[in-house]
Amino acid sequence: MRLGFDVGGTKTDAVVVAPGGEIVARIRRPTGWGPGVVVSTILDLVAELTDTVGIASSDVESIGIGMPGQVAPGSAVITHAVNLGVDELDLGAAIGAVLGVPVRAENDVKAAAVGAYALHGNDPGSAGTMAYLNLGTGIAAGFVKDGKLWRGARGTAGEVGHISVDPHGPLCKCGQHGCIEAFCGGGAIAERWGREALLPVLDMFDAADAGDSEALALRGGLAYGVASAIRVIILSGGVESVVLGGGVTALGDRMLSLVIDDLNASAAASPFMRSLQLAERVSLLPPGSPAAALGAALVGATTTEQEAVVHG
Template identity: 65%
Template sequence: MRVGLDMGGTKTDAVVVAADGSIAARVRLATGWGGEEIVRTAVAAVNAVATDAGIGLDDIVSVGVGIPGQIEAGTGRVWHAVNLGVDELDLAGEVAPVLGIPVRVENDVKAAAFGAYALRGSTHGLDLRHGSMAYLNLGTGIAAGLVTNGELWRGARGTAGEVGHISVDPQGPACRCGQRGCIEALAGGGAIAERWNRPGRLPVRDVFDAADAGDPEAAALRSGLAGGVAAAVRILVLTADVDVVVLGGGVTALGDRLMTDVAAELAASAEASPFMRSLRLEERVELLPTGSPAAALGAALIGAQTGEPEEVLTHG
């Protein structure tokens, strides 16, 4: 049995993965704040999901953890996970001795990419040793993970897939990175909420609702979001020529409302270019099913691998 944890800013998703790749149990816990609480949460999540699966810790061969922040290669040390209150934490070094199980740590978006690749392969009956996929995470920020022939592709410095801070409109909105018109400034949930600046629990959904009601400011934000996502899809296909781009993350809870807008943007760019039409981008975009355990599953699969990545993994 292998355990995977997806540790987010508010909740931790834990799964037990059996030898045949099936998910034997799944639980969710609230994520603590700060280094000590992150360690406590990780240990509690492993124990809780093991209990739910009816197994003991001795039955678990590995634990993988997907978490935001930079991951120092070969150490399981997390840096700059600001949404978790962590500046620096030796997560693997703190959790492994308590559990008595090997622990491996991976960036959360890259873990989700690996899990989405495995899920898509099982759903479509694909040979996971062949093919390529980009997982585009649309959350507070924007980032992607790339998987090719069953392996994560990190690039020379671990930044492969970091499309959020590619500027696609020099006259566009300011981005927290200092540029203007970055994909994240256009399509990131945090940036949209900041620019919308109205009270509400789900500001991106509120923007879509207001746009449907005829609000011009909301319509502009909604158009920018679709344009940013479409730009990211074009970049991922044109640079990595992946078979498919899978969209995931909190913003994708909009479902068909988002996909319809993105498809329209892709179609508009294809209309003026025979080359872009030949790429058939609209057919190469899919939505990760709502509630998918992709990140936790990917963490479990990565945790069971031997060896460590050679480079630092970026923040996602």
Template identity: 60%
Template structure:
């Protein structure tokens, strides 16, 4: 980002949030009034040491870009894929980062000398989406990207369930005879609307395979038409699962596939309407009116990580200040 002027923080502390992905880190510095002072995107390192160093370097770059002193950083929150113990700050099985087991919070905190909290990236994004949309009741965040995952926020707190898997609809099987999923089941929602699964089924070269599928479907390509239907069917199935299981008021859709814009939103809405055509009960839920897309490139995940960084270890509370 380009700064218009040096930030005048008047001694106030800055909350830093980082969304650490397999290829890039999306990072924000947030003032105490909620204003984003700086936002940067940088490549992610591979392996334990490189992941830690990348985080440290980006925090320093945010201070330079935002015009504040590193000593103004009060908390750091990190959203990261894999199995995350949010109490200890340990990350397990973040395979796209080359991390098997890493005490990330302790290592980063020791280098920066500030409190550091770690959260699963999708759960962090759910918090960020709640802040961006000003939602104080119940909502689900549905991440449609290479894979499919979701997080649920109720009254400003992440709802984890008994074992931390609440809202994980991507591996809910909706067709036992469907495509094989990486989890070992068949016909998981992710096999219908995950970008990776669609790209493999398409099996044609291209920078943005799912966009290519939609473009080809508009010309009548039979395979593309079938995969487009899968995409919308899978997205609609995820929305139904989230609303029917948790009765959330809103489902906010984020992730890389939001770059498809209105075509994705309208396709999922049409599929929800078609699915409810023969059911008065489903029509009464008005599922098509309860979804919305985050803009492509939204800072929800990084902003949510910043919120995570400011919370205590007992719960993750969304601050609307």
């Protein structure tokens, strides 16, 4: 049995994966703040998961943990996970040494890419290549070929959020204008929307449906940003399909339909873009998908050397 953990800023999603790759148990719990609380959350979930499936911790073959931040090469050390209050945390020492189980770590978006491929990468026509585009507070992607991550020469493959697609577009926190993340990142949209709301992106969509001109402009920019990311990913990475996930995709077809409209508009204007059939190569992860936790479990079972990856 392999355990996988997707440790997010508010919740931790944990799964038990059988040797055949199927998920046999899944539990979600609040994460908490700080390295000590993160570690205790994972250890408590290990005990709960093993009890649920009726195995001892000694029966666990490996543990994989996906977290936001940087993963040190060849280790289970997480650094700069600012949304969790973690500056540096050696998960191998804190988890693996306690349980006597090998632990591997991966950036959460990269882990989700592996899981998304496992769930959807074998669809007809996938040709073994897929990109996972995470639409959350920030924007980042992961590339997978035949089930294996492709990180690029310096571990930056998939860092599409800070590609500028409009030099006259909104100012991004990175200092450029018109970055993809400035158009469609949840954090950037919330800041530009500037109105009190529990879910700013949803609030903006609702206002756009009511005809609010500012909301309509932001919503159009979001669709343009996501469509631009898809175009960049397919044109530069050559993947067969792009799977969208992350908090912004909770909007479902309300968001996807606008992205498809943007892709179709570019196809109508260009025979070359039309030949790529981009709109047919995009799909959404189902709400509540265990992709990130599953991917972490699969990463934990590998012996592939980890590389440093930072997501903005």
